[in-house]
Amino acid sequence: MTTISPQPPTWAAITNKGTNRKKKTPPQPLIPTNTEINKFKKASVVICTPPGFVALDSISAPEITSKINHTLKSINATVDSQIIEIAGIAQLPSKDLIIFTATRPQARWPLTNKHIWTELVCAELKTFPTRFPVILHALPTHFDPANPTNLQELGRQNRIDLSLIQSAWWLGDPVKKGKHNGSLVLHLLNKDIASKIEKTGLFLQNKLYRGAHYTQSIPQCY
Known part of the structure; x- marks a missing residue:
């Protein structure tokens, strides 16, 4: 009986056997969502300080944080x-303060109400309310924005508290130029009211005048 010896494998067979094996893809780590990332990020706002402000230079960050937290608690x-x-603070080279909080709503409150608490932390840190400028177009120039009675009537017709109108003035002095209509700039202390005016305008003597956001105003911190 004749025994047939097996043929040795060829090089092609060896290489094909290696390439036919399925490569296992290593498991990829799960990519966190933006919501998951933001959950652990601190919210922050910038509180602008007056020019030449140095009152907090000699006070450590923990001490400043403690003073702010004590003040916020005292005014409920x-x-x-x-x-x-607040979780902590940082000082910019300009001396402006960055305040860190756990959530955005908690950061928004100190910014919106900075004129209430900053002076209580440090007298030299006193700041003013954030202004929201809007512009009204084609108003009759017989409307005198310097007259409190006129502003009161404007507020009454549009259900706006007069205390929320910080200032009002004509753009480009149309009265002096003899124009019958002009653009009136209002500085408001309420963001929601300013947004509403930008979208829907304001009534004056039962006539609607269109409004818009006014950008060429005095720079301020937000």
Whole structure:
């Protein structure tokens, strides 16, 4: 009986066997969503300081943080019924303060109400309310914005508290130029009211005048 010896494998067979094997893809780590990333990020706002402000230069960050938290607690500064507590601060080269909080709503409150608490932390840190400028077009120039009675009537017709209108003035002095109509700039202390005016305008003597956002105003911190 004749035994047939097996043929040795060829090089082509060896290489084909290697290439036919399925390569296992290593498991990829899960990419966190933006929501998951933001969950652990601190919210922050910038509080602008007056020119030449040096009152906090000799005070450490923990001390400043403690003073701010004590002040916020003393005035019952809350968001969703919880006292706002800042996580820390940083000072920019300009001396402006960056305040860090756990959530954006908690950061928004100190910014919106900075004129209430900053002076209580440090007298030299006193700031003013954030202004929201809007412009009204084609108003009759017989409307005198310097007359409180006129502003009161403007507020009454549009259900705006007069205390929320910080200032009002004509753009380009149309009265002096003898024009019958002009553009009136209002500085408001309420963002929602300013946005509403930009979208829908204001009534004056039962006539609607269109409004828009006014950008060429005095720079301020937000």
